[in-house]
Amino acid sequence: MSEPKSCTLFDKIWDSHVIERFSDGTCLLYIDRHLVHEVTSPQAFEGLRMARRRVRRPDLTIAVIDHNVPTSNRQAGIAEEDSRIQIETLERNCRDFGVPFIPVLDVRQGIVHIIGPELGISLPGSTIVCGDSHTSTHGALGALAFGIGTSEVEHVLATQTLLQKPAKNMKVEVKGSLPFGTYAKDLVLAIIGKIGTAGGTGHVIEYAGEAVRSLDMAGRMTVCNMSIEAGARAGLIAPDETTFDWIKGRPCAPKAEAWDEAVRYWRTLASDPGAHYDKIVQLDATEIAPLVTWGTSPETVLPINGSVPDPDEAGDDGRRAQMRRMLDYMGLAPGTRMQDIRVDVVFIGSCTNSRIEDLRAAAAVAKGRKVAPDVRAMVVPGSGLVKQQAEVEGLDRIFTEAGFEWREAGCSMCLGMNPDRLSAGQRCASTSNRNFEGRQGPGGRTHLLSPAMAAAAAIHGRLTDVRQMA
Amino acid sequence: MEKFTRLTALAAPLDLANVDTDKIIPARFLKTIKRSGLGIHLFDTLRYNENEQERPEFVLNQEPFRGAQILIADENFGCGSSREHAVWALVDFGIRCVIAPSFADIFYNNSFKNGLLPVRLPRPQCEKLMQAARMGANARITVDLERQIVSTPRGEEFSFDIDPFRRHLLLEGLDDIGQTLQHASRIESYEAARRARERWYPPITA
Ligand code: SF4
Numbered sequence: 001m002s003e004p005k006s007c008t009l010f011d012k013i014w015d016s017h018v019i020e021r022f023s024d025g026t027c028l029l030y031i032d033r034h035l036v037h038e039v040t041s042p043q044a045f046e047g048l049r050m051a052r053r054r055v056r057r058p059d060l061t062i063a064v065i066d067h068n069v070p071t072s073n074r075q076a077g078i079a080e081e082d083s084r085i086q087i088e089t090l091e092r093n094c095r096d097f098g099v100p101f102i103p104v105l106d107v108r109q110g111i112v113h114i115i116g117p118e119l120g121i122s123l124p125g126s127t128i129v130c131g132d133s134h135t136s137t138h139g140a141l142g143a144l145a146f147g148i149g150t151s152e153v154e155h156v157l158a159t160q161t162l163l164q165k166p167a168k169n170m171k172v173e174v175k176g177s178l179p180f181g182t183y184a185k186d187l188v189l190a191i192i193g194k195i196g197t198a199g200g201t202g203h204v205i206e207y208a209g210e211a212v213r214s215l216d217m218a219g220r221m222t223v224c225n226m227s228i229e230a231g232a233r234a235g236l237i238a239p240d241e242t243t244f245d246w247i248k249g250r251p252c253a254p255k256a257e258a259w260d261e262a263v264r265y266w267r268t269l270a271s272d273p274g275a276h277y278d279k280i281v282q283l284d285a286t287e288i289a290p291l292v293t294w295g296t297s298p299e300t301v302l303p304i305n306g307s308v309p310d311p312d313e314a315g316d317d318g319r320r321a322q323m324r325r326m327l328d329y330m331g332l333a334p335g336t337r338m339q340d341i342r343v344d345v346v347f348i349g350s351c352t353n354s355r356i357e358d359l360r361a362a363a364a365v366a367k368g369r370k371v372a373p374d375v376r377a378m379v380v381p382g383s384g385l386v387k388q389q390a391e392v393e394g395l396d397r398i399f400t401e402a403g404f405e406w407r408e409a410g411c412s413m414c415l416g417m418n419p420d421r422l423s424a425g426q427r428c429a430s431t432s433n434r435n436f437e438g439r440q441g442p443g444g445r446t447h448l449l450s451p452a453m454a455a456a457a458a459i460h461g462r463l464t465d466v467r468q469m470a
Numbered sequence: 471m472e473k474f475t476r477l478t479a480l481a482a483p484l485d486l487a488n489v490d491t492d493k494i495i496p497a498r499f500l501k502t503i504k505r506s507g508l509g510i511h512l513f514d515t516l517r518y519n520e521n522e523q524e525r526p527e528f529v530l531n532q533e534p535f536r537g538a539q540i541l542i543a544d545e546n547f548g549c550g551s552s553r554e555h556a557v558w559a560l561v562d563f564g565i566r567c568v569i570a571p572s573f574a575d576i577f578y579n580n581s582f583k584n585g586l587l588p589v590r591l592p593r594p595q596c597e598k599l600m601q602a603a604r605m606g607a608n609a610r611i612t613v614d615l616e617r618q619i620v621s622t623p624r625g626e627e628f629s630f631d632i633d634p635f636r637r638h639l640l641l642e643g644l645d646d647i648g649q650t651l652q653h654a655s656r657i658e659s660y661e662a663a664r665r666a667r668e669r670w671y672p673p674i675t676a
Contacts, residue, residue: 019653019656019657019660020653020656024635028650028653028656028657030657030660030661030664032671033674042502042503042504043503043504043505043554043558046503046504046505046506047505051471051645051647051648053647059673059674060673060674061674062674062676082501082502083501085503086501086503089503100674100675100676101676102676121674123671149554150554151554151580151583151584151646154647155646155647155650158647158650158651159647159650159651159657160657160661161650161657163646163650251675252672252674252675253672254670254671254672257670258669258670258672259670261669261670262668262670262671265668265670
């Protein structure tokens, strides 16, 4: 008799969703949750209409508007015409196809990856997809969650399934605990700095180890969110008591006996001892310092007390040329101390760092202080519910008294698709996930960091070591 | 999706290597809500000058190539971003088949999802087809998917390889969705089994 196979968390979720396995290894995979937003869905609904198809399971689908919405003065409507058309189109599509929809002025509106977990829609052991690469965020709950293209959005709408080949298993194990002044954001930046932006290609990363276990759910979501920046298809963290406590009582979560049954099942999901990983990476959390990026790739991380690297010291010509181009775009000279870099804008928000815990960390730094003159600092909660909670706690007043803008929920300055944009040459300390050229607006320069570090940068008008502000 | 069995049509010669998705459809046209209507922006920067007037030297601005349904190109066609808009723009213009020595992976896969047949042929054969295409109106090229053969106006035949599953879908006019829906009963029995096993699993309510 053969031993029962030792499975990873990924294997377990995958296997329990396979409907059909084809000879070339492609699987027909069942999808439990489909999150829809305005940018990648219009052509999918159009395709359904043209083929006279319906949405197979509207009850497993939810739509929200996030990328295009302005984050102030919402009652006035949406000025940019193509944004307005995308938004109105999603509303109409949801009406026509019976898909649950959260309107712009609803308190539950927010970034799709914030509201899924917040409303109890994203559950452990589920397959979750969305036409957006940062769907990896939901992996923090122990769900297999990944981004898909528009044809696939249409495929899921029509069939509630996807054709996929299984990914490989990778484990990132972080021992020790995070030192004072460092957060989940520093942890994930450290991981990306170590394995590189292609380090996870073809893999699903399972994060494990003491440092990951001791993160709260917000921190776990920050880590899984940026899995895609390490090239991975998805990120995963095994569900545990922290997960269950966090989900319990959320609007769409199972209730009463259903809840007990759910938790019993969720407890079986953790990877088996001896499960096989194609790749294992180990890190020591105690060695992590507050991190900042200096270039136009998320792997270009440095401790805040470091200095801009010199391309002449790069190992090969290709790398040297690449570093030169990055420094040129970023307007930085080699050897500049990171703490001497002045910023024009500070953005606290995005699906990486706009949960209540992130806002608390930033507010703790901002409290009783003032934003430096000439710095524009904005706080954009991830959802209307986060905003409401922050206002109950008085965080909004801490921010506004310090000179931060307090805005409505949305993707905002994470990407230049709505009115919140950098102008050419502006430098921004940002809690978002991508520092690509032009990501926050054409010519804009982005330094990625944690919410506490972002608040510190706002107060001093330059990148600052938050540990010195305690 | 329209079936693809056998197509005899005019072919436009596009003698360029590494035609990237930005060339096929520039990023500024991505804020659209439709997959139709992009044909007018196909090859936008090659096709129009700064004043949005047609460049007469570009092949698709010339008669009879405005009505071409086949495109002959050089190496690495469709490289760059993953945007499906590139395929949508070609299809909307009326192109049903692109013949080239090689294609970028994502573009190649996206093509099948939208009824566009990408044909890989060795470079010397592509060159012959390119020459034939230049003859214009009198030179129709035939692409026979059933026999996996491309024939020149003179009757020369080149056979090509294609994944049997992809071929089947095109011949039947099934897109991935149509194909999956053939398994509808399996999806239903999976759903029933899940309902029995995970009775607690909640629907989404808004
Ligand atoms: S916040 Fe940024 S990364 Fe997240 S979904 Fe919006 S645009 Fe994408």
